[in-house]
Amino acid sequence: MTIGIKDVARAAGVSPATVSRVLGNGPVSADLREKVEAAIRATGYRPNLSARRLRSQHTRTIGLVVSDIRNPFFTALSRAVEDAAYKAEMRVILCNTDENPAREAMYLRLMQEERITGLIYAPTRAGSDALEGLSFDFPVVLVDRSGPPSLHDSVVIDNPEASRTLVDHLFAGGRRRIGGLFGNTSSTAVERHRGYVAAMTALGLVPEARFVAPTVEAAAEEAARWLAGPDRPEALIASNGLILLGLYRTARSLGLDVPGDLALAGFDADVWTEIVGPGLTVIEQPVAEIGRTAMALLFERLELPEMAPRKIVLAGRLLVRGSSGTPADLTG
Amino acid sequence: MTIGIKDVARAAGVSPATVSRVLGNGPVSADLREKVEAAIRATGYRPNLSARRLRSQHTRTIGLVVSDIRNPFFTALSRAVEDAAYKAEMRVILCNTDENPAREAMYLRLMQEERITGLIYAPTRAGSDALEGLSFDFPVVLVDRSGPPSLHDSVVIDNPEASRTLVDHLFAGGRRRIGGLFGNTSSTAVERHRGYVAAMTALGLVPEARFVAPTVEAAAEEAARWLAGPDRPEALIASNGLILLGLYRTARSLGLDVPGDLALAGFDADVWTEIVGPGLTVIEQPVAEIGRTAMALLFERLELPEMAPRKIVLAGRLLVRGSSGTPADLTG
DNA sequence: CTGAAAGCGCTTACAG
DNA sequence: CTGAAAGCGCTTACAG
Numbered sequence: 001m002t003i004g005i006k007d008v009a010r011a012a013g014v015s016p017a018t019v020s021r022v023l024g025n026g027p028v029s030a031d032l033r034e035k036v037e038a039a040i041r042a043t044g045y046r047p048n049l050s051a052r053r054l055r056s057q058h059t060r061t062i063g064l065v066v067s068d069i070r071n072p073f074f075t076a077l078s079r080a081v082e083d084a085a086y087k088a089e090m091r092v093i094l095c096n097t098d099e100n101p102a103r104e105a106m107y108l109r110l111m112q113e114e115r116i117t118g119l120i121y122a123p124t125r126a127g128s129d130a131l132e133g134l135s136f137d138f139p140v141v142l143v144d145r146s147g148p149p150s151l152h153d154s155v156v157i158d159n160p161e162a163s164r165t166l167v168d169h170l171f172a173g174g175r176r177r178i179g180g181l182f183g184n185t186s187s188t189a190v191e192r193h194r195g196y197v198a199a200m201t202a203l204g205l206v207p208e209a210r211f212v213a214p215t216v217e218a219a220a221e222e223a224a225r226w227l228a229g230p231d232r233p234e235a236l237i238a239s240n241g242l243i244l245l246g247l248y249r250t251a252r253s254l255g256l257d258v259p260g261d262l263a264l265a266g267f268d269a270d271v272w273t274e275i276v277g278p279g280l281t282v283i284e285q286p287v288a289e290i291g292r293t294a295m296a297l298l299f300e301r302l303e304l305p306e307m308a309p310r311k312i313v314l315a316g317r318l319l320v321r322g323s324s325g326t327p328a329d330l331t332g
Numbered sequence: 333m334t335i336g337i338k339d340v341a342r343a344a345g346v347s348p349a350t351v352s353r354v355l356g357n358g359p360v361s362a363d364l365r366e367k368v369e370a371a372i373r374a375t376g377y378r379p380n381l382s383a384r385r386l387r388s389q390h391t392r393t394i395g396l397v398v399s400d401i402r403n404p405f406f407t408a409l410s411r412a413v414e415d416a417a418y419k420a421e422m423r424v425i426l427c428n429t430d431e432n433p434a435r436e437a438m439y440l441r442l443m444q445e446e447r448i449t450g451l452i453y454a455p456t457r458a459g460s461d462a463l464e465g466l467s468f469d470f471p472v473v474l475v476d477r478s479g480p481p482s483l484h485d486s487v488v489i490d491n492p493e494a495s496r497t498l499v500d501h502l503f504a505g506g507r508r509r510i511g512g513l514f515g516n517t518s519s520t521a522v523e524r525h526r527g528y529v530a531a532m533t534a535l536g537l538v539p540e541a542r543f544v545a546p547t548v549e550a551a552a553e554e555a556a557r558w559l560a561g562p563d564r565p566e567a568l569i570a571s572n573g574l575i576l577l578g579l580y581r582t583a584r585s586l587g588l589d590v591p592g593d594l595a596l597a598g599f600d601a602d603v604w605t606e607i608v609g610p611g612l613t614v615i616e617q618p619v620a621e622i623g624r625t626a627m628a629l630l631f632e633r634l635e636l637p638e639m640a641p642r643k644i645v646l647a648g649r650l651l652v653r654g655s656s657g658t659p660a661d662l663t664g
Numbered sequence: 665c666t667g668a669a670a671g672c673g674c675t676t677a678c679a680g
Numbered sequence: 681c682t683g684a685a686a687g688c689g690c691t692t693a694c695a696g
Contacts, residue, residue, distance in 0.1 A: 021681090054688050
């Protein structure tokens with residue numbers, strides 16, 4: 001039916017093995033190589049990757065399992081991973097778990113069936129807990145979210161430190177009642193919460209934390225309840241970009257002045273944070289670098305499988321913008 | 333090495349064929365089925381998809397070729413496609429062309445080598461032009477951007493009509509000098525430009541159009557030149573979400589009041605358009621529906637390969653927000 | 665319903 | 681450098 005390596009071989013007057021060697025840049029005389037290349041052009045031959053993968057036993061495939069590609073953090077991460085992969089002549093299989101452990105487990109199984117070369121993985125909390133009992137036939141690099149220590153390579157940012165930076169910044173601006181709204185599905189949110197509590201305590205302030213599903217809607221609803229309550233906080237911290245968006249949207253619909261009535265800060269320098277209202281103060285994560293580093297760790301691991309697992313901790317960067325500015329009653 | 337169908341067969345005391353039938357839900361007695369399933373669980377067997385694809389000659393794979401997944405339009409499109417694909421137990425291979433025809437051609441070749449079941453494709457202008465001379469071994473559904481008529485199925489929105497809606501709306505708000513900033517790489521931008529020119533002309537106005545690379549930066553720079561010029565337009569239309577963002581960012585950094593000094597409107601209801609400044613007036617595209625429809629067309633085409641190509645034209649929806657509001661000098 | 669056999673399209677030792 | 685042969689791990693006619 002579709003034309004194969006044998007057809008090319010026949011057209012070039014060589015054996016299939018020689019065609020294969022030309023394709024794989026193996027040792028072939030210039031003479032035959034030319035004939036084969038001509039035959040390939042003439043026939044329009046395209047190798048069958050399934051056959052190649054089966055026979056050669058390497059798939060040159062990277063798995064990428066994240067919660068939702070529509071979260072700008074993961075959108076950017078996936079582009080960084082894909083760019084690195086395609087440079088290495090590998091492809092990537094992208095999977096969205098939607099923070100659903102059942103979907104996550106299914107995709108992990110799929111990764112096995114694809115016989116992927118390696119996995120870059122942002123586990124849900126359930127997934128992260130399950131890691132201890134699982135073993136994979138390929139190296140795994142955790143990104144954004146960590147798992148059991150010294151089981152897999154990982155690349156994360158210093159979350160507690162980033163939270164502390166946010167709290168200290170708001171404190172320096174005169175805020176004392178600083179609340180925190182955190183996601184309830186990732187280890188990252190846990191760490192950010194921990195850093196927040198530690199920083200508040202260190203300052204002699206009392207932490208007020210709430211947890212929600214990490215979506216714009218859930219965050220907006222929780223914020224509405226919170227901000228309508230009797231004693232509104234002076235400032236709110238959001239543990240990721242989606243939650244921050246929900247927070248801001250509610251503040252806006254409630255007609256609150258930011259930062260006058262309420263200061264806002266959070267994680268992820270999503271594009272809208274720069275152009276909205278007074279600009280939102282955020283911790284910018286080096287997303288592209290996280291992606292590139294994860295790929296680099298994967299390649300090194302493939303070379304040296306026995307190396308002890310490494311944890312790369314990158315730093316977030318505070319971007320001070322209007323949303324955390326000095327409140328009117330202090331300036332006026 | 334890794335455990336295969338033969339190992340399962342041996343463990344269950346059946347032939348490999350029977351194991352295969354259990355896997356594929358073929359006709360197997362309840363008795364043997366149970367034994368095989370037990371053996372699968374016991375051995376932790378996972379089928380090898382490369383082998384299965386090679387042997388069965390169908391890959392159950394959808395190719396998705398778009399310009400850049402970081403464009404929220406394509407982010408949402410890809411989620412819709414992936415959800416539909418996984419429901420049909422198919423996987424998807426995502427490729428970003430970055431509007432680069434060479435990359436695009438490479439990915440199209442890759443799709444052939446993957447022996448994909450079908451392709452969902454938003455071609456660059458070059459790619460769209462090349463379509464006439466190409467033939468594929470799989471059905472192709474064009475999305476967002478169209479190609480040569482009656483060559484492939486396609487699903488698009490009514491772009492000229494959407495542009496006209498935008499122009500009429502701005503006109504109704506009192507604007508006369510309405511400029512348009514369009515992308516220079518897609519057929520979609522061409523159509524939007526065409527509709528813009530037609531609508532302006534119909535109103536007896538003179539079109540002022542400029543073209544840029546469809547990126548935030550290029551749009552912002554062009555807007556800076558344009559708005560700093562002697563006779564600033566009263567309103568500007570952007571042909572997609574990235575260009576609109578560039579426009580808004582520049583208006584903001586120039587200290588222009590929107591809509592007082594400059595009305596703004598454009599395409600794509602990206603999340604930031606709702607919460608920024610006065611809110612941006614946009615044509616919302618039914619992105620998820622575009623994705624689902626594309627998948628539906630693909631499946632129908634797979635069933636009836638000889639059917640005449642269909643073009644599905646969906647409608648954009650005007651979302652009126654503050655950025656196109658009545659200018660101050662008309663109200664005051 | 666079940667099994668033995670062939671074969672999907674390649675790559676890779678093995679000889680020469 | 682080159683070719684004949686085996687085989688990657690499955691599925692699928694073909695018999696029974």
